[in-house]
Amino acid sequence: MELTPIDSSMAMYEASKTKLPDENEDLRDAAEKFEAIFLHQFLKDARKTKLADDLFGSHAKSTYEDMLDQEHADIMSKKIDLGIAEALVRQFDKSAM
Numbered sequence: 001m002e003l004t005p006i007d008s009s010m011a012m013y014e015a016s017k018t019k020l021p022d023e024n025e026d027l028r029d030a031a032e033k034f035e036a037i038f039l040h041q042f043l044k045d046a047r048k049t050k051l052a053d054d055l056f057g058s059h060a061k062s063t064y065e066d067m068l069d070q071e072h073a074d075i076m077s078k079k080i081d082l083g084i085a086e087a088l089v090r091q092f093d094k095s096a097m
Helices: 005-018 025-048 059-079 084-092
Strands: none
Touching: 025 059, 025 084
């Protein structure tokens, strides 16, 4: 099957349309990372509220819990839309001015 010039130009147009660079990609990435930092701080503060002392608590356990909270925050920021990232993008978007 041979492509005609019209077919090949349409194929190139479709390929370029799906690969359009997002002008705010860096801004959106930074905003989403900020949202993850916010969630991490939220999880860390929630973990501090304990009803009783931990019998097996140690520095290693708290380090592990902090890393786990960071990973949970990263995952939650990708799956849950809090609106913080979108608000930051709208606030700092120079092309919208």
